[in-house]
Amino acid sequence: MSEGRPGQSSRFNRRTRPVVPPIHQSVTYFLDDAAYKDIQAGGLDEIWYGRFRNPTVDVAAEEIRRLEGSEAAFMTASGMGAIATTLLTLVRAGDRIVAARQVYGDSRDLLVRDLPAWGLDVVQVDALDLDAWRAAVAGGPTRVVYVETLANPQLDLADLPALAELAHAAGALLVVDNTFATPYSVQPLALGADIVVHSATKFLNGHSDVIAGVVAGGFDQVREVQRRVITLGTCLDPHAAYLVWRGLQTFELRLSRSNATARDLAAALAARDDVVRVRHPSLPDYERAEVAGRVLRRDGDRVRAGAMVTFTVAGGDERALRVMRRLEIGCEATSLGGVETLVSTPFNSSHFSLTPDERRAARIDDGMIRVSCGVEPSDLLVGDFLQAVDATD
Incomplete structure (x- = not known):
């Protein structure tokens, strides 16, 4: 997982000093006492097995962390992997999600078909109707408010500060899909969002040659998503991560x-x-x-x-x-x-x-x-x- 203050660089290992980061196409790494200690603690910090962490994936995540201005970021195998893994990390059976009706088709399928089958209560509202948002959030204990910054395909722009305020007043987290807008146009975390997800397949990569996703937000929240990525196996391949990194340079x-x-x-x-x-x-x-x-x-x-x-x-x-x-x-x-x-x-x-x-x-x-x-x-x-x-x- 990538974290750190702005200005830090994880682009390359300064001992070898490559201008372009290498692709660490290795599943496993030499073990030492630090690795064994990390394994016993959950395996989130050291690099010893590719499903848990990979140096090339970390480099790409660091670039996106900077763009979104987040404390941490972690990459996944696809945008839907980022969305599904994030929601499954934040909710438990019986929890309630209030989501915009104007979302990507597969996100809608997850929200209205799959999550209810797993015991989640999902309420959809018009993304533009703040009164409907308030009524839905007030209708029962709500864990997550979910919206796209610019809705796919309607381009309805979410009022992120207002949604963050009403979500937090209800004790809920605001999760924002920023794929369409990108951090070039909006940094949702700066406007009150708790977690941002992307299909990095799209503008972040920018070359139509890789499938990838990313989750950005507070350190503790992203770490919990990382745990779930490890369990579900929705990790990103290092070569795909390199392609995302390359696209991010432009x-x-x-x-x-x-x-x-x-x-x-x-x-x-x-x-x-x-x-x-x-x-x-x-x-x-x-x-x-x-x-x-x-x-x-x-x-x-x-x-x-x-x-x-x-x-x-x-x-x-x-x-x-x-x-x-x-x-x-x-x-x-x-x-x-x-x-x-x-x-x-x-x-x-x-x-x-x-x-x-x-x-x-x-x-x-x-x-x-x-x-x-x-x-x-x-x-x-x-x-x-x-x-x-x-x-x-």
């Missing part, structure tokens, strides 16, 4: 570029009569503009609005598919956060498990297209989307 460069492109694309699409709705926190008519002004980090007078854009075309899901398939630069593919622009329709990918009525209740429109902006030239990408919309009129 994190701010990539996010600065893709945020600017997303702003341009959102503005261009919003000017179209045949685009029903565009959701992006940079737009003047963004529903959560006041929250964005308080929650999102800024560059001068502009908020860092994120690299995701969601827009809805007239003609429903069938036309949305046709628009995607006329793109020449944007790639029709699942996932997000890569250097290439990735485009998908929620109804048949991220939220296929929801019925049409459930999608509408979660504010997922018919004809919605989710865009993860990459690092292509902005004018070329905007032109590609406009020609695709034109070609399907």
